[in-house]
Amino acid sequence: MTDELQNSKGADGSIEDRLARLGKASVDTSSLECRLEALPPNSGGPAPAPDGMGWVFRMGAASMLLVAGVVFVAILMRPAGARILTSEQIIAIHEHYRQHEGSLLSVATVADANDMLARQWQEAPRLPEVEQVKIVGCCLHDLSDCRVACLHIKSGAGSAVTVIVGHSRDIRQPVKAKHESDGTGFSISQVGNHHVMTTRAETRFVALVSDIPLADLRKIALGLKLR
């Protein structure tokens, strides 16, 4: 075997090794993951096909549920279709993104966040402007039957706070609302160290959640431009 041939084989092997190393280079998929997570659950998915006679049973069950639903709504005199987002669910969203800040869409202002979210969800509810906090990022979060927009901020002391906004047609304000000093009605609940404040603003459901003291969370809540 000649030297040239040996060199050629060596060069080949070196290129292969170098390319393989390129293939091991880390790639940041956090933004892509967030984009994919933000897609509607059925986007592009195949339409469900009825299988066998199961649809008869399902139609019957659906009819019964519908009747029950109508009676329920008539009794409670509440708008149909809206659900209550529990404090635990709100806290779970907050904690998820606190632990995975990398999966947030990085933005510097609320306006940027609204622009970015509107590109991914045309019907995205408008996130409210908020005073004297640092904007960390935003995201869309899919729950089992509705979707919310989230804004992640840092309080003056650097603690994480999440603002969650949904459509009030999807999410209903809990019954007991405590009125804050500026006349905005907030419902306040506490689970462990977390405080959750929720309100309805125009056609939006707005929630704030954090483990900072309630007084500090109230200050942030009162700084929200909800109108």
Place this chain on the structure above:
Amino acid sequence: MHPSRHDDREKKFKEIAWPFMADLLRVAILLTRNHGEAEDLVQETFLKAWRAFDTFETETDAKAWLMMILRHTQIDHVRSGNRRVRCFELSENANASKPCEADSGELDRRWANPQKMMEDFSDERLVRALKRLPEEILWTVLLVHVEQLDHRQAAAILRIPVGTVKSRAHRGRRMLMEQLDQQASTRCHCCGVPTEQCAADAACSALAPCPTICIP
């Protein structure tokens, strides 16, 4: 679709497809050299995969399946004009393959210590050299050498015979070697520093002197 069935399908899809997200994104970045464009490509790939997921057989190689969808998606992008045109011209293509046949002896002599030669190249230089490969050869090199798929898998994705994959991979390596060699051997005409090592990295190219630091 029934919610629980939908959830099961989504869960299964995530288990099977999501582990390869980084691999797909890497290939897409190397193809497009644009992170945003690459993400668009992979997002569309995942949507297509999700739509076709019912036809996916679990014993099938998921990575190869996704790469095949990525390839078709990328072809669609090129055809529909959604993608920027790569800096590659047909004349370059023609010239790139010829000298490596004619001057292979000289090329090999310069590559007497190939390991060191390759170590000297940054990822950016390597990507720049990859970018100059013709599309079909680039795909072969990415699948076989970067993503480490075997020739049979690459052949299935590219829908070409295994022998063609082997010859394209070989040709790709030679062309890459030539591109890198050209980068390493081209010297700035005013300071004599190899453009590869020239500190004015952004300004230097194989065709131009380095105006930032070398103007006498």
